[in-house]
Amino acid sequence: MFKNHIKLAWRNLIKNKAYLAINLTGLAVAMTCFLLLALFVQFEMSFDKHHQNSERIFRIVQQQKGNSYQGTDMFAVAPLPLGEALLQDFPEVESVTNLNVGGALILKDNQSFVQQGLYTDSAYFDVFSTKVIEGNPGLALQSPDNILVTESLANTLFGNLSPINQELTFGNGKTFTVKALIENPPKNQHFSYDFIVSYKSQGYYQHDVGQWASNNYHTYLTLKKASQSKLLEDKMATYEKITKPAYENQGFKFYPEYKLQPLEDIHLKSNVNVEISQNGNIKSVRLFALIAIIILVLAAINYTNLATAKSAQRAKEVGVSKVLGAKRRSLIIQYLSESLFLTFASLVLSLFLASILLPSFNALLNKDIGFNLLSNLQILAVLSLAALVTGIISGLYPAFFLSGIGPIKALKGNFLKSTKQRFSLKSILVVSQFTVAIGLAIASIVIQQQLQYIQNKNLGYKNEQxxxxxxxxxxxxxxxxxxxxxxxxxxxxxxxxxxxxxxxxxxxxxxxxxxxxxxxxxxxxxxxxxxxxxxxxxxxxxxxxxxxxxxxxxxxxxxxxxxxxxxxxxxxxxxxxxxxxxxxxxxxxxxxxxxxxxxxxxxxxxxxxxxxxxxxxxxxxxxxxxxxxxxxxxxxxxxxxxxxxxxxxxxxxxxxxxxxFYNAEQRLGKAFNIFTLLALFIAGMGLFGMVSFQIAQRRREISIRKVLGSSVTGILNLLAKGVFKQIIMALLIATPFAYYFMESWLQDYVYRISLQWWVAILVGFLALILAFLSISFQSIKVARTNPVKSLRTE
Amino acid sequence: MLLQLNNIFKWVNSGGQRIFLLKDINLQVEEGEFISVMGPSGSGKSTLLNVIGMLDTFDEGEYHFLDESVHTLKEKHRANLYKEYIGFVFQSYHLLDELTVQENLEMPLLYKKYKGAERKAMVADMLDRFNIVGKKDLFPAQLSGGQQQLVGVARALIANPKLILADEPTGNLNSQQSEEIMELFKKLNQEDGVTIIQVTHSEKNAAYGSRIVNLLDGRKV
Structure with missing residues (x-):
């Protein structure tokens, strides 16, 4: 029985190759999108979680009330003596490390390499988990003359030779001995490095010893229990009696209040002064997750539309099966297995597409996301679940619709009576697809306009030449x-x-x-x-x-x-x-x-x-x-x-x-362009499905009109009118939303463009052209067929 | 007695008026009968056949099939009933284009949950009996109309029904093909004792049957 379902599903699919191609492309494109965005979201959420005690690690940040800089009075730095004091004063503090990141020039055989250095102390390895290939990094860091190199740096400098005990000379003339080889830091860590040395080797260290008013370090600590952080924050207030005089001594009218920030929150939720590197943004992660789901829903809607439209041609199958004794349940199972088959085929296709597209996707977002699905069970599970849900949801309507038709009606083939509902389910679906597409299009034009404005506005100085x-x-x-x-x-x-x-x-x-x-x-x-x-x-x-x-x-x-x-x-x-x-x-x-x-x-x-x-x-x-x-x-x-x-x-x-400096905006702009194109593409396909359905429904009407003398254009008009109405409706719904959101996006800029009314008109016009293209193909075909053909089968 | 219709009425409402499709139909069919239903277009022949086949409902009256009162049964039970005892033959064959001859024959068996080996044997038997073994892997589009209807009849017979309902089975066939199909029906009726009710326009075809029921405007005349 099951074999028979598969067989019928398969033969039905390959029989109509255009239908298969449209569905497969639509679903595969949407799934690829979903997969890439899911990988992005997963990557962004995974920052710093690979450290063994990541949920117990905190970073010291300080609030300098009265010293606002670039819009915030929070700073991600701490003075050198604070760490030691914390370790001594509070037993809940398990370990503390200070670190600094900066570039340095390494010389070798008349060549020079700019490399990123991590300047820290031996406790670094108590707080953070680092995979060691050779040597004892903690021990090595106790001497300021030693250096730890990552695999990639060792490879650049020494090739296949062991780097241990080799000497490295820096641009400033200092020489270090390599004492340990460590793995490259993972890309999803909020700071990166090519080598590690002790900050005691650096000139500034001497000036920082015992200096509470000199904030030259990022300080991280491990607590015995994560829940102790709030209490410790309160206890740290006692340092006021040291910091206040120290700051007054330097002529500052403010002093710091130390706070704790969970390590896992840094990448997505922290935006304070002196971050080690540009952090991510939880907002864009949420936005991308939302877009991933929207695109999948759009594609699922398309499948539903197309499959229902196709039902006219499958009516006989339903009728015969029923007359031969098929139960409704078995028909439902058959149509569901068809949609599941299709979604899983798209899934396989999307894995292939995603692996091809991932490098460009990484370049677009400036990320370094890996693609190893076998070890990425989380993504695999999410993806399979998404495919399953998409398959079931999109197959459910056609399944119930088709299996619910009585056998006699189905055999006569006239069950697709065009009901004169003003808001049918299908027109709501088309309107919502175009609402999303039009909204995205308006947003991406506004982003482009603002970028243009940034690029072209008179800055008060000349950049040219x-x-x-x-x-x-x-x-x-x-x-x-x-x-x-x-x-x-x-x-x-x-x-x-x-x-x-x-x-x-x-x-x-x-x-x-x-x-x-x-x-x-x-x-x-x-x-x-x-x-x-x-x-x-x-x-x-x-x-x-x-x-x-x-x-x-x-x-x-x-x-x-x-x-x-x-x-x-x-x-x-x-x-x-x-x-x-x-x-x-x-x-x-x-x-x-x-x-x-x-x-x-x-x-x-x-x-x-x-x-x-x-x-x-x-x-x-x-x-x-x-x-x-x-x-x-x-x-x-x-x-x-x-x-x-x-x-x-x-x-x-x-x-x-x-x-x-507008990298983020430019990337956002590019990403929006791509999503807009995708949404338009999917909406166009949705329209294609919708029109096929209408044509199936109105085949007889079209034939009669032709027999009575209507021209091809007349029939095209007839079909286009309803669609154009739906697009205008989508435009009316999407425009206020898009304008509202873009207005609030623009609020972030002190210097910004004002929203233009013609953007909506332009987008609406483009949507109409797209719609016209996607319906004219089929409509002309139907309008030109011999009307006797479809009337004869009545 | 195989089935009995008592005072069957079926109507549709159109523009506030009740239009009768079947009016006070009484019919008793014994096992082994071969009945031809005749009448002009729109006289209710197909509707009557669909009611007997339980594919369509009626509005008034009683319908007994074997020991069951069909008019009191739920749809699910009705479906089980016709699945078990009735085979259908259509004017336009209604074979599934995506399936081969062999697979088309197998379909009713799938819905009756026969085991794989059993199905195979029954299909092979039927192919043999109808002399279409050589065509088992062809698709319907590769067959002539007469051959397609032959497959249609074979499919109706495969699960050993007590009753065959045929709605103008030769309507799309030429005279020679028609004759072959009618001969086949006659043989099935006389040798295998299958009860047959056919709808036909042709006096000649009607003559193959043992009894003729004439309909006019939904009434038996």
Whole structure:
């Protein structure tokens, strides 16, 4: 019996190849989407859970009330003495480790490699689980001269040779001995590294010992029980008696309150200052999970529609089976097995598709999700469940519909009476599909518009023709004069400037209390950037008052340029010549965007760069002739290497680096484009199914109309009218929702576009064209067939 | 006695009026009879056949089949009843296009839960009896109309029904094919004792039967 079900299902499916292809593609595309999104969601949810005690590990964060920076007063850093104190004072603390992450240059055989380092202590291995291949990492880290390397770094440096006891020289001249080989950190860990050394080997360590007001570490601890965290947070308040005087001593008017943050929450739920790396966002995970389900539902609806439409052709089978004694149940089982067969075939297809698409998907979302289903039982189970549910849900309606037809009716083939219901189930399904598709389309256009706006808005400075090279070597700053001369010798290089930061990424901020008219010593939190004489020219920034820095005027070493926002905050009417910080204001810069568009322009000053501000790193910015770009780039790198050899300098467009800050938006935009296309594709197929159903239902009517003289266009019109009505309805439902959500999305931006009314019209128009295409194919076919054919079988 | 219809009425309501499809039909059928139902188009022949076959319901009257009162039975039991005792032959054969001759024959057996080996034997027997062994792997579309109806009759017979209901079984066939099918019916009736009720337009075909029931406007005349 079961074999017979399968046999009939199979023969029915392969008999109508177009039907099979449509269903299979639709379901497979939806399942692929679902699978990829499920992998993404799983990946995002899995962060840091591989550590053995992950649910008992917490990170110290601190709240500095009164020190708000980039929109929050929470910081993910802690002072060095805190960890030790916690371990001593509270028995519930099992182990504590401090760590830092940063890039370093490793030299080997005249080659240099930029690698990510983890600077920590031997307790790191008590808190975090790390797989060791060779050596004893905990023991090794007790000496500041040892280094632990990951497999990938060992491979890069030593190939197949054992790295143990090899010596490694760093760009700063320090030498370490390799004492252990460890596995690469998993991609779903919120910090990454290529090597581990003790922070005691670093210069800054000496300054941090016993310093409660110096927050240079990320501190993690393991509690005996996870439930003790709230209590410990309260107990940590006692450190106020140490931190308050320490902060006052440094001239701060605030002091920190330490809190605990669960390790597993960091990746998706933490967005504080000084995160180790860019975290994920629980919102986008939820959004993607929702989209995955919506796409699957859309595809299931399509199958239901198409299968019901097909029922006209299967009526005889139902009738004969019933006359021969088939029970309703066995017919239901047969149609369900057909839909299950199809969904599982799509599942297999989607596994194949997903494995092909995963690399591009990873590139799109900037993730590194692996694809090993055999070891990923969770995904396999979710996927099979999704296929099962999709198969059953989408097969249920056709199954009950078909098996419920009486045998005589079925044999006569006239059970598809077009009932004059205004809102039939099928039209609701089509309307809801198009509502989703239209909503997504509107959203993706708005996202694109905002991105365009970000790209094209006048930032207050010029990005064109500018390239920049980031450097970390003090030699570059020390020899900047020589470097500039050498660079300018190339006629393709027009201007050169060295600065501490690029204008769109000004991050250093701090209080200034000394300025003219500040009688109460009120601190003004102000951003600062340190530049040279050419900076203003290179970026073509505008001055609204005063003048720029000049090499001819010696006193300019203590001069300041401030922006309009600073003038406003300072409450000055005539800022030129006013006393500010250690010198005088000589000019006022027109406000320019010093951060991304989600943040308002804030007060800023610029001063000439002195060794004190140099901090061994900065940017070389060049205005170049684009006509011979590649050669000019090579020239720039070569010239810089003349000053510091071995460093792999990289020339980047300032414009590209600027857009880098909108990476998340760009990715979101791309993802939305893809989902929109998919939703439109699936909705188009749904329409195809809907129209097949209508045609099956109205075959007789169409034939009679033709016999009475209707043209092909007349019949096309007849079929299109209803569909167009449904699309207009979907547009009317989707537009307010889409506008509402996009309005709230745009609220995150201080500088944003306003929503345009024509977007909805455009999307509606496109949907109508799509609909027209997907119905005309079938309608024309039916409209052109000989009407006698369908009338004869009556 | 195989079946008995007492005062059967069937109607539909159309525009507030009751239109009778069957009006006061009384019919008694003994086992081994071969009855031909005749009448002009729309006289209710097919409706009567469907009522007898329990594929269709009626609005008034009593219907006894063997010892069961069909009019009091639930649909499920009715289905079990006709599944067990009645075979159907249609004007347009109604073979399943997706199944081969052999598989078409096997279908009624599947619904009666015969075991695999048993089914095989019964199908082989039937193929043999109807001389269509060579066509067992062909699909209906590969057969002539006469051959398709032959398969149709074989399928109706395969589960050994007591009664065969045939609705214009030769309506789509040419005269030679018709004759063959009618001869087959006659043989089944006389040699195997199968009760047959056929609906037909043709006097010639009706003559094969032992009794003729004439209908006009839903009434027996």
């Amino acid at each position: 500018l390239v920049h090279v980031r450097y970390f070597e003090p030699e570059i700053t020390e020899k900047q004069k020589v470097l500039k001369e050498m660079l300018l010798q190339n006629p393709m290089v027009h201007e050169v400037s060295l600065s501490s930061q690029l204008p769109f990424n000004v991050t250093s901020q701090g209080p200034i209390t000394s300025w003219e008219g500040n009688y109460n010593d009120e601190p003004l939190y102000i951003y600062r950037t340190y530049v040279d004489f050419d900076f203003i020219d290179v970026f073509e920034m505008a001055l609204v008052d005063g003048r720029s820095f000049s090499p001819e005027i010696a006193s300019d070493s203590l001069a300041y340029l401030i922006n309009e926002s600073a003038v406003k905050s300072l409450g000055w009417n005539a800022p030129i010549g006013k006393q500010f910080a250690n010198g005088k204001v000589i000019g006022v810069l027109k406000d320019f965007h010093l951060k991304t568009f989600d943040q308002a322009i804030e007060p800023l000053f610029m001063a000439l760069r002195t060794p004190e501000h140099t901090r061994n790193n900065g940017e070389v910015v060049l205005k170049i002739d684009m006509s011979d770009y590649q050669n000019t780039c090579d020239f720039i790198v070569k010239t810089m290497k003349k000053i510091v050899p071995h460093v792999p300098y990289e020339v980047k467009f300032v414009e590209d680096s600027y857009m880098q």
